[in-house]
Amino acid sequence: MRILNHDMQRFLTYTNFEIDIDNEKEDILKKCINRAYRDLSRRIPYKYSLSMIKNMKKEDAKIFNNKKEEFKNSVYELFKENINSITEPIELIELIKQKADEQDIWTNEKGFTYGLSQKWVNMTLKYLLMFDECPISKEKLDVPVDSYIIKVANASEEKNKLGLDLNYCKSVKWSTWNDITEYTIFQDKIRKKTEEKNYETKIDWEYHAWLEQAKENK
Structure with missing residues (x-):
């Protein structure tokens, strides 16, 4: 391109x-x-x-x-x-x-x-x-949490190469989170998993995760 x-x-x-x-x-x-x-x-x-x-x-x-x-x-x-x-x-x-x-x-x-x-x-x-x-x-920086990110973060690597298999907050809409603890736990889980997968930062993972999910939902 x-x-x-x-x-x-x-x-x-x-x-x-x-x-x-x-x-x-x-x-x-x-x-x-x-x-x-x-x-x-x-x-x-x-x-x-x-x-x-x-x-x-x-x-x-x-x-x-x-x-x-x-x-x-x-x-x-x-x-x-x-x-x-x-x-x-x-x-x-x-x-x-x-x-x-x-x-x-x-x-x-x-x-x-x-x-x-x-x-x-x-x-x-x-x-x-x-x-x-x-x-x-x-x-x-933290990952901006929305439905795309929650979906990819909870996906298994077998189903999605970017999946983190977090198994967290699957049924709760991000816009209704009203406990800061939910947010901090989610961010910490993403940080640990992305480090394991050798991403430089959480944001580097988020760029790919959000874009690929947006393309899939198109």
């Missing part, structure tokens, strides 16, 4: 991230946070759906949409304030979960879960890594 020239790379990164690689003032962090948000937005249990908001009184809809934007902006501020001082993703995951718990925009008691928080954080960091802008070392 032919390597993209600079103009094509610029087009590709802008259409996917709205990042212009020729603009030195580009806020890459914010764009990566926004792109990661799109990856989980359908799973977020907002109190009102888009169709419900459309049928609201204009002022009520404006108030609710403003609250959503305020939460998203607060996540950006948490990233900006802490990303250069933390050493592991779980620190940001906890901060965002705490901020989410202060909001009144969720439809159920669980609200914005640890599962959603880890997805937002880990995808943002993965995208930053792609742009060589991630201040956390690759070895410290």
